[in-house]
Amino acid sequence: MPGFELFGEEERQAINEIFDSAGGIVFAHGFDAMRNGSYKVREFERDFAAKVGVKHAQAVSSGTAALKVGLQSLGVGPGDEVITQAFTFVATVEAIRETGATPVVVDVNDTLNMDPEAFRAAITQKTKVVLPVHMMGECAELDEIMAIAKEHNILVMEDAAQALGASYFGRYAGTIGAVGAYSTDAGKSLNTGEGGLVVTNDEQRYVLARGLHDHGHEYSKTKGRGEESAICFGFNFRMTEMQGAVGIAQLKKLDFIVSRQRENKAKLMQRLQALPVTFRRSPDPTGDLGDTIVFYLPNRDLTDKFVAAMRAKGLGTKNLPDAIGWHFAKHWPHIMNGNARYEGKCDSSWMKSADLLERSVAIPVMVKMDDARIEHVASTLIAVGREVL
Numbered sequence: 001m002p003g004f005e006l007f008g009e010e011e012r013q014a015i016n017e018i019f020d021s022a023g024g025i026v027f028a029h030g031f032d033a034m035r036n037g038s039y040k041v042r043e044f045e046r047d048f049a050a051k052v053g054v055k056h057a058q059a060v061s062s063g064t065a066a067l068k069v070g071l072q073s074l075g076v077g078p079g080d081e082v083i084t085q086a087f088t089f090v091a092t093v094e095a096i097r098e099t100g101a102t103p104v105v106v107d108v109n110d111t112l113n114m115d116p117e118a119f120r121a122a123i124t125q126k127t128k129v130v131l132p133v134h135m136m137g138e139c140a141e142l143d144e145i146m147a148i149a150k151e152h153n154i155l156v157m158e159d160a161a162q163a164l165g166a167s168y169f170g171r172y173a174g175t176i177g178a179v180g181a182y183s184t185d186a187g188k189s190l191n192t193g194e195g196g197l198v199v200t201n202d203e204q205r206y207v208l209a210r211g212l213h214d215h216g217h218e219y220s221k222t223k224g225r226g227e228e229s230a231i232c233f234g235f236n237f238r239m240t241e242m243q244g245a246v247g248i249a250q251l252k253k254l255d256f257i258v259s260r261q262r263e264n265k266a267k268l269m270q271r272l273q274a275l276p277v278t279f280r281r282s283p284d285p286t287g288d289l290g291d292t293i294v295f296y297l298p299n300r301d302l303t304d305k306f307v308a309a310m311r312a313k314g315l316g317t318k319n320l321p322d323a324i325g326w327h328f329a330k331h332w333p334h335i336m337n338g339n340a341r342y343e344g345k346c347d348s349s350w351m352k353s354a355d356l357l358e359r360s361v362a363i364p365v366m367v368k369m370d371d372a373r374i375e376h377v378a379s380t381l382i383a384v385g386r387e388v389l
């Protein structure tokens with residue numbers, strides 16, 4: 001997953017360029033006479049759109065901002081309902097609330113992503129958008145979700161924060177619905193410290209997203225920033241030139257990151273067939289980002305024992321179970337209060353998800369794992385399996 005593993009001379013050089021030859025202009029807009037034609041954020045947006053195969057990419061200050069701006073670019077606001085899944089990072093539901101809409105949170109299935117039938121069952125007259133999340137590098141069952149959405153005239157937006165570089169039957173995660181949101185925070189495929197992108201093929205939605213992320217600015221080709229008018233009520237979710245510069249350098253490494261992760265995951269998976277566990281179901285294994293291996297143990301007690309034994313041998317997990325509190329709606333009464341569906345009911349609302357998530361163990365797969373490390377991780381997990389299962 002993490003682009004940070006590959007930080008190097010290219011990122012350093014990209015930042016230096018801003019000071020050496022672009023007048024030290026670290027703001028993405030204006031100062032045209034001083035910056036020597038250097039617009040890093042714009043270049044990052046163009047490169048990113050070309051890479052994932054969409055018409056428009058709007059860089060923003062975080063993945064959370066990308067979600068909010070993306071939802072608002074689809075017209076989401078007070079009175080609407082947005083359906084998302086119980087297993088996601090807390091930001092997905094925060095962003096829905098930030099638009100004034102009501103989050104409707106449905107169970108995941110054994111893919112650990114949105115259960116299409118749970119989505120169908122949650123649709124009401126107020127449902128405006130469905131927001132599947134591609135968790136831990138694997139895409140949700142988009143064919144099914146898109147078909148149900150079409151039947152009910154619901155827009156699809158993808159939260160691809162954890163799947164930048166993954167694909168679904170040949171198309172990049174995040175580019176299949178009407179709008180996609182990515183994060184480039186410190187734990188993601190590309191790392192710009194903080195950052196995010198909203199992508200779409202729709203010109204009008206893009207223009208609105210651009211305004212929403214920057215106080216409503218119209219982005220006129222003829223007027224200066226000060227004379228521009230506002231096309232909408234916006235906010236400041238701008239990315240800086242330093243983030244844009246690092247993003248350009250990181251993007252060039254994406255193919256390498258993804259291919260190494262996939263290779264390392266394949267090697268680990270081959271060895272882990274010796275473990276008596278059930279692996280997470282993948283709708284399209286060829287498109288997997290390859291940054292995580294998830295398996296289910298038979299019950300919670302054995303899961304606790306397994307993870308304790310892993311820790312005792314120096315192996316950690318990735319979010320499941322160590323950061324489950326940030327990734328499972330059961331733990332978010334602070335967000336659900338005031339939401340009649342869930343207020344006081346977080347513990348009992350997502351039993352199917354709870355059963356899966358509380359028996360899940362997620363193992364990180366790194367870009368820079370060499371064969372010795374892969375063998376160490378695999379043999380340790382197998383030894384833990386023998387000890388506990």
Ligand SMILES: Cc1ncc(COP(=O)(O)O)c(C=O)c1O
Binds near residue numbers: 089159184
């Ligand atoms: C699924 C998901 N959505 C949204 C976000 C928010 O991204 P950011 O940290 O860039 O705000 C994250 C971050 O971890 C995430 O995992």
